[in-house]
Amino acid sequence: MRVMRAEPGRFTDVTTRSVGAIWRAYDLQLTTYVVLLGAIGLIMAYTNSVESGESVLRTGTTFTRALMWSGIAIVVFTLATLFDYRWVKAMRWPIWFANLGLLVLTLAVGTGVGGSSRWINLGPLTFQFSELAKILMITVLAAYLGNREGRLDSVTSILGACLLMGPPWVLVMMQPDLGTSLVLVAILGGMLFMSGASLRWLLAMGLGALAAIPIAWTYILRDYQKDRILSFLNPTADTQGAGWQVFQAQITVGSGGFLGTGLTNGTQTRGEFLPVQESDFVFAVLAQELGFIGAFVVFLLYAALLWRILACAWGSRDPFGLLFGAGLASMLLFQLFVNVGMVIGLMPVTGIPLPFISNGGASLVTLAMGLGVIQSINIRQFARAEW
């Protein structure tokens, strides 16, 4: 009879295990769903790049950029899988400071529309470090909370997590990027919830956050953000102005019908009735061209992916693994709900990308990194007998 240790002991290097054991631990299903979603993302990038008489493969199209980012994502995914995730636990403070540094850098030299600073130009490409911040914060929080296993019921753990999230959240808000900051809140809430923290304290925190909304409305939200929320609340009031996007998105989705118009046949997109059709509103194009059937299949893929991530979290003997999976699942579910909900008129317009499908290198690479870590966790869970 051995005593279970709260901390994992010195572990055997993955290379000492048989290839077969690693392969059995590797979640092939998860990879399959990720690849399928990525493929749908590429297909949507293709359909949004088609213009009469022009090759979709010429430089600068959404499709060629998506192809390139997909290649980078595959490399990142593979590297993250091979990398022993347990090292990052030790590196949580350097990671936290690096994240903060990147966000400060974004504020300092970043570019964006309308006076915002969201992207950093990396040669011909741009990169949105707030996307990376999501995964880095999941990592840091998972390491922090995992380290406090046994004390997670206390309010100090909750406050500690909030204190860790605070500075990056403020920096993201300053960009301003409401969407990403909401995702960060969802990640924090999801991880605390799944960690098993006291519901009473969580509820108290939640209510406190709700109470802060009027203050945020007055002092933090920009006018365009308020417009978007108001137009969501009353979308038909101003179909030519702020409600235009919401209204056009619903027309686009609705006109797809059950079977859709077929790829590249989306009439709404060709006429550019739909703004940001390749990024935040890509789901509208998908729903029009692939129809209800196509959108439903995409939902099924997301559900299956979530299931695999939760299974990994559940199966992890390491609290870090559990919490990392919980954070990633929360992020995916929240982004999916807010993005699709925005397109079909259930949620206000916020700049939150649809995972895998919205065009955006940072989002894809970040997801690849997170899912790579999940696989890394999967293949490094040792049979109980070894302990």
Added chain:
Amino acid sequence: MVNDTYLVAKPERDRRPLRFVAFGVIAILVFSVLTTRLAYLQITNGQTFAARAEAQRTVDEAIPAPRGLIYDRKGRLLVSNVASWTVKIKPSDLAFGRRLDVAQRLGALLGMEPSDILATLDSAPGSRFDPVRIASDVPERTARLVSESTAELPGVLVSVETRRQYPDGPLLAHILGYTGPIDGGTYAQLKSEGYQQDDMMGKAGVEATFEEQLRGTYGTELVERDATGRDIQVLRTVEEAVPGSSLRLTIDRTIQKEATQALKWGMKAAGLKRGVFIVMNPQTGEVLALVSLPSYDNNLFAKGISVKAFSKLIKDKNKPLTNHGVQAHYPPGSTFKLVAGTGALQDRKITPSTRIRTAGYLSLGGSRFYDWNRAGFGMCNIYCGFGHSSDTFFFQLAGMLGADRLAYWAHQYGFGRPTGIDLPGEAAGIVPSNQWKVDALGQRMTGGEVYQAGIGQGYVVVTPLQLINAYAALANGGKVYRPQLVREIVGPDGKVVTPFKPDLIRKMKLSQATLRTMRLAGRATVTLRHTYNLVDMPVKVAGKSGTAEFGLRDAKGRLPYHSWFVGFVPRNPHRGTFRRATSELVFLAFAYDSRTKGNAGTEIAKAFLQLHFHIKKDYLNHDLLEKGNFYRSN
């Protein structure tokens, strides 16, 4: 189970299974909500949204129909359609705050005043979604510059349209007229006839009178548009455009040129400001030439006339925009003696051999009515009276007829009401009768006024066209035709839609003998040398000259006057006779305010005859066209 428990109780671990279940439930809820909403949008309301998407991306657009062309009677092209770059503004796409900025930028590119652009924009009829024409006939380079700076010029559109081009410009401006944009006020009415708000339509001349035949019918095509209203592609043609019909005029461009040249020569030699020359075929009512000077270049209007150029034309006191042959009336003077002569003969007040005493003047009610020849001509029959244009002779004929019989014969010849020529704005002229005088001035005609009316003075005013049409009736044996400008209307398929048919207004109720007498009296005008050396010319002419006083007396008590000549030649101009009513050429010269020594109208008519019949010898009396209010001849 000991193996699976921790040493210390850890409530968070115990809660986790439930939290995972809760997360799963939330995820299932999220997917259910999204799927339900998606089904509501795509399955329940899919048709509705598809229709909305269709409605907002497609639009019916009009396909312009080419306007019909216009040819002269010999088939020479007088009007063509040429491509022209047009700059328009769609007000709905121009934010109010950017109006001034856009007007300034566009003004700089087009060389227009920004205030003019804004004024055009504000005065446009129709809705904010109808493009307003700012400039037509823009050079291609400028058009390209404008279309390249669409980013700085929101709402500005550049398009290729066709516009009218009149190769002969002023030569035919009064006949052809011009096209111009629709007036704001009339659009509401024209819309139901299928006009577009930025359409062009005929504004003057046959362009206006035959607008319906020339304009054609718009087609329709279904066009796909993007969110900004820019066309993406034509989906299909709903209805083909039908080109307008073409006109073949009765005008002979060669004769028009001869008439213009003769009139210009006379006007220059005599220093005249206005003149008219008309040539007709009396057998059909066809107008072969219709010249009114000064003229204008109708291409200015077709290109979109500037406010400055237009106000210059409007302010010109010789009224170049007015067709003086049709749209203005003047006292006819002695040419009107045709009416009293015809009436007196037909009413049997005189016979061709009746001789009447002429004198220097007649007295009536204490007033003296002078003859132009203060010596008189002694005893005179109709040939002598008409040939020498004796005023006292025709005072007496008018007195014999009385105001109402004189008016009756004037109306028989077509005076006093528009002839019905295919031109807009025709004047009616005035034929004074007792009824007319009572209506206009509240009393009957006096004897002196009847005298004046007999010699084409006083209240009588006629348009040059009415006058030539009356002489055409004399020349053709009493048939008053409606003067026509269009010989044939030819459909877009090249088939004649409306062939030419003379349009008889009236067969005059008189004997051929009466008209024969009047034609011979007209010949006497020439043979008695009242028209100087006209008789020496190798073509035979019968006709009448006229000098018509108008306006106010000068310091010496003299009145300014117009001079006329209206005449015709036999079918065989060189050897024919005026006994038969077979003339095929009647012509009229009108010289406005001609204070010349001789009759300028006669000299201009001679100049025309020399050109038309290729007479090498010069019969023109340049000295008679010198200034000087000395020679008076009726």
